[in-house]
Amino acid sequence: MYRNLNYSGATPREISEVVNNMMNGKTNNTGTVTLAVASATTTTINDERIGYNTVILLMPTTANAASALTNVYVSARAKGSATLTHSANTDADKTYSYIIVG
Numbered sequence: 654m655y656r657n658l659n660y661s662g663a664t665p666r667e668i669s670e671v672v673n674n675m676m677n678g679k680t681n682n683t684g685t686v687t688l689a690v691a692s693a694t695t696t697t698i699n700d701e702r703i704g705y706n707t708v709i710l711l712m713p714t715t716a717n718a719a720s721a722l723t724n725v726y727v728s729a730r731a732k733g734s735a736t737l738t739h740s741a742n743t744d745a746d747k748t749y750s751y752i753i754v755g
Contacts, residue, residue, distance in 0.1 A: 657681070682754065685714070688721070688739050688747040695728070696737045700753065703735050708754045711737075717744040725749075 658671055674680075682702060689696045703709070709727050713719040721739060728738040739747075 683750060683752050685748060685750050686737070687745075688718075688725070688737065688742075688749075690743055690745050690747075692741050694738060694741050696739065698735045698737065698751070699733060700735075701733050702753050703730060704732055704755065705730055706755050707735070709735055710752045710754075711749040712751070713748075714750055715746045715748050717742075718747040718749050721747050 656667065656671055656674070658667060663671075684698070684700055686696060686698050698709070707730055709730075711722065711725060713722050721742065721744070724740040725737055726739075727735055729736040
């Protein structure tokens with residue numbers, strides 16, 4: 654995790670560090686998820702940064718995740734969680750990195 658600024662103010666150096674990190678792509682809005690296996694057709698992402706209007710983008714990090722990507726979508730979003738709907742499969746390593754925006 655990268656530095657967060659205090660809501661009541663920060664020093665110019667702290668502000669500079671946060672802005673420079675943001676300009677270099679370090680934005681504290683990523684995570685990983687592995688799809689549930691066996692007969693499961695949904696997987697829940699629990700992340701306090703997710704809201705009702707959050708956009709979630711997935712990037713497969715395993716071969717099985719890449720082959721399943723066309724059958725994975727975000728079917729629900731709520732405060733603190735999102736539901737991924739996918740095909741049931743016995744492959745245990747369908748892992749994705751994700752980015753959340755908004």
